[in-house]
Amino acid sequence: MKSAVRDAGLSALVALGLFAPLIGLVTENGDHGLELRGRPLAAAAVVVLVFLGRLLMLTRAAHIAPPVVSGPSPAMVRAGRALAPALLVFALVLPFGGSRYYVDLATLVLTYIMLGWGLNVVVGLAGLLDLGYVAFYAVGAYSYALLAVNFGLGFWSCLPLAGILAAFWGVLLGFPVLRLRGDYLAIVTLAFGEIIRIVLNNWVSLTNGPNGITGIPRPTLFGLRFSMDGGEGTFAGFFNMEPETIQRVIFLYYVILGLALLTNWFTLRLRRTPLGRAWEALREDETACRSLGINVTNTKLTAFAIGAMFGGFAGAFFATRQAFISPESFTFIESATVLAIVVLGGLGSQLGVALAAIVMVGGLELLRAFLSFLADQMGSPIFAGIANELPLYRMLIFGLALVVVMVLRPRGMVSTRTPTVLLVARGQG
Amino acid sequence: MAYALQQLINGITLGMIYGLIAVGYTMVYGIIGMINFAHGDIFMIGAFLSLIALLGLASLGITAVPIALALTLIFAAALAALYGWTVERVAYRPLRGSFRLAPLISAIGMSITLQNFVQVSQGARVKPMEALIPGGFQIMEADGFAVRLSAMQIMIVVTTLCVLAIFTWLVTRTPLGRRMRACEQDLRMASLLGIDTDLTISVTFIIGAALAAVAGLLFLLYYGAIDFFIGFIAGVKAFTAAVLGGIGSLPGAVLGGLLIGLIEVFWSAYFSVEYKDVAAFSILIVALIFLPTGILGRAEVEKV
Amino acid sequence: MLSVTGLTMRFGGLKAVDDLSFEARAGEITAVIGPNGAGKTTVFNCITGFYRPSEGGIVLTDAEGARFALDRMPGHRIASRAKVARTFQNIRLFAGMTVLENLLVAQHNVLIRASGFTLLAVLGVGRYRAAEAHGLEKARHWLDRIGLIDRADDPAGALPYGAQRRLEIARAMCIDPVLLCLDEPAAGLNPRETDALNALLLAIRADGCTLLLIEHDMGVVMRISDHIVVLDHGKKIADGTPAEVRADPAVIAAYLGEGDEDEEAA
Structure with a gap:
């Protein structure tokens, strides 16, 4: 106990050094240049928190044996099996129960789930750390936007094109760089993501630069438009309904749900093919793969291209949903968010990715909404303040989560691996 | 000609700053074979610590420039070193021997954390600061173009050279440096020979972070404006x-820093400022593909 | 079968292998032995394409008479075209994947062609199903031979050490090699496992596969090898049958050190 207090005291001392200047003193842009404002209470609070947290960690670790690393219990496995279908049913009926706010939020979550599943092929299965995934998202979005605005092509004809173009860029980048070792690959993809964004920002004649592209057409349902005039050739007109925006919102929701499920189906099938197995083998040991006659570069390239293709699909959807895109939507933060989702979900686990996206994207937004609701009800400025600041903390939480997950559970939240093939069919099923 | 000379001066100045950051990357890579993605953000934190120290000293009435700068340098380097030590202790050390991607992902998480921590605690706006060291000399004038060498540039180059000289002495002439080089050669063997490898790795992070903080201070003085995002771009360039x-x-690392600084400055001067980062990033890709061992590196032999 | 001529490999100023020539004849077990640091693994890495030799040629001639210049082929082609398989000194299994999956990955090139480069397999049409069944059959055959059929669905990394060694050999055999290169297959095995290994290697030879092995365990080498090449400091110092090599004074000197030449080899 005594040593724990001393240890926690040392941690607090370190925290004091770390946080006293950066939290305790704020540089503010005042009237006469920068001014320094003291914020001792906040710094003190953080230091006390570190002290208590460390103390708790040390004393608990002393009392409770470290958690035994073992497989999930049968009950958890059963719950896990039931979870995926339950989520699917929930996703299918959600638009009928929720308001526009929830459908919009669910659409956002599904976009991230789709991106997560796409990146999962690259990072989770093939073990290639791609920090520039947003580049392919951007290629997909801009491909559709430019084709639609300049040539009047529709969403459904552009969707495959957007995917193919993104995959093409994936191959173009991947071909030279996939021979590099893992950490080099990570930084090269990071650089590539930035290059794409800078080019989009500066090639004004093509992309309209930072002002972005507006008036991107919405998708149609078998040729039926979702416009507010309700006339001939519109969804509302065809079904004799009152035209409402919610119809389009729900339609877009089902489009992304369909795309995400397609991604999931395709990935799950791929995993069971020789290619999918080669990806996982590559993740485990590249040298052994080479000794077995597997063309390592080509195999990596397919993972890269297929991951990029899904990123491209998601990008095209993003463009059609927003009807407006600009380079600002394609920063490193997006890549980091998607990576965090994949890592938190457990590299390689489809269900884990979905759960991570729901918690990290949906959960945080719901928490914010709940806090501002509380603030309205109680007139409490504290809750209002937290609610306003919460989005700022999102990336901070993501970053910390990446570190904590790697340190505590390197294989993520859902870390069981299902074999792609079994010799003995497992009895009870 | 005069214009080119001016660019050469600017490029060397900028290159010195990159070189200081690059040393941290290369040291950590040499010793534990990982890219410390958070290193660029340590540089950014060094710049912020310097800014806070300068403002704090000014409010305490210490305005004599040499004293203020010296105190700031010590303050920023010491606290950035504490950041470097903490990052290694918290995010990397527990992962030694974990699976291949784990330290990389943890490092990226640390980078995101530090960046957003500063954004949240210090705000997202650019922090401008007036020039602390004005003045300079006009070296020559030709073709109606005056080539200037500012006092700031002289200070940056002199400071960098001094810091690097101390650092070189530390690595080549002291027992500490010998331990570091032993760990770089063979970490496991070094530990078998009784070297405290954990301590040596910590020291490596501390020194790297202190150098990055010096770079942060110089960057702040040179450009007179910083924000929470500078570490990202500067980090990639220094890498x-x-x-x-x-x-x-x-x-x-120093040579590479100079090259990158020169390329960036000349590219901006003769081609386009908008694409200066693209130039640096493209060089990264091209260098990794065609010159993976670099100019002064040794070839790595794959152990099978 | 395999002919190595004038092989030299330099790392910086160091010559790991110096002007080495030897033959591995078809249907035989050839052992490469030598003290630590003699350059054995380097020779292996040159043969299997992990290193590009500084000088010299490595030519493989298969039963149909096709010739492959291994020193000029990319690593994965050496396995897929020339059909040279290898194992590693420090076992390199796909530890997170099951035993069965390990054996299927080894049949990658056959299966991926049958899967219509993945498209047919994803859609679930065509001949892929039959090809996969055939692949599983081959895997089962090898699992039977190495006695791991009961552990087929366990992660490879969970197997005991000796079983991992056997699995690595089975995995290499799943590419249908004409030449199997084994890097210290007996390292770390207990006597019973060593006997099983000997039997397995002799059975593989009986099936018509040529073997090349690096080994420290002289018991294994002397018992199963048809032909032994002895290296010291990157140079060949002896070449012949086990009996010839055993009696060679140069070999005894290399193993027991200079000056001990009069003493008997253990």
């Missing part, structure tokens, strides 16, 4: 410098 010079090689 490019480390790769270009030959990762693992300390003189290579």
